[in-house]
Amino acid sequence: MKGVRNIERIKIKEVAKKAGVGVGTVSRVLNKREHVSSATKERVIEVIKELDYQPHAIARSLSSKKTNTITVYLLQDFTGFRTNVVRGIQSELRKFDFDIILNCLDTAEEVKTLSKRIQNFYIQSKTDGCIIISLLPESKLKSDLIPKDYPIVLIDSQRDNLPSVYIDNVSAAYNAVNYLFQQGHRSIGYIMGVQSTTSGYERLLGVKKFYQEKGITLDNRFISIDHFTFKAGNKAMKRFLLQEDTNSLTAIFAVSDYQAAGQKSFKKKQV
Secondary structure, eight states: OTOOOOOOEEEEEEEHHHHTTHHHHHHHHHTTTTSOHHHHHHHHHHHHHHOOOOOOOOHHHHHSSSSSSSEEESOOOOHHHHHHHHHHHHHHHHHOOOOOOOEEEHHHHHHHHHHHHHHHHHHHHHOEEEESSSTTTTTTTTTSOOOSSOOOOSSSSTTTTSSSEEHHHHHHHHHHHHHHHTTTTSSEEEEOTTTTSSHHHHHHHHHHHHHHHHHHHOOOOGGGEEEHHHHHHHHHHHHHTSSSSSSGGOOESSSSSSHHHHHHHHHHOOO
């Protein structure tokens, strides 16, 4: 039919023929290699746009040894924070024409197989690297299974031999408690994160460190350990109110915005 485009995939040979160049020249333009004149490059790009040519991703990866794809591993406890991190990664990578393959490990047993999964993804999919979000404190990456030339970046966790995007959770929690004490608060409710996560474990460690250094006993009745969610903050406040001496609480320290919003919402309902 007139005006309806043939949906069959346009081949690189057709682009080369219409542009009046060889297939190799089109390939060099696609892979942004040198040794192509500006005039030729512009002509090839024009034809690519005109024909709506879409290079076959697998074929390109075989020739260039690159896939323009990064594997992102998301480990347990899929909170709003972590999903926002994934969105941020994807948004930034798109600026460089990269895509992500998201691999969610839901259980502790799946997390134990992380090193093997990285190896398999490298061998089978040939992704150009991987990002691991919230590697658990007890998790170890097995160096014998992971190719040495395979880039790995950690987010929200840290290992000595790997680059990471990370905050000092211990110091951050310590400083937060110290600030509350400077403001005159001594009876504080603590809404902490699950201890299977690096951030949850280390932030509670920061709280305990402060109390130990000051020689003060930490009242475990007013420590809630749960997921980094709105519901967890709500539930923590409900539990605190069932304790004796609840009225003595003068401050709440929640280790995430979601938990803080949950506890604040519960307090408003009680007013």
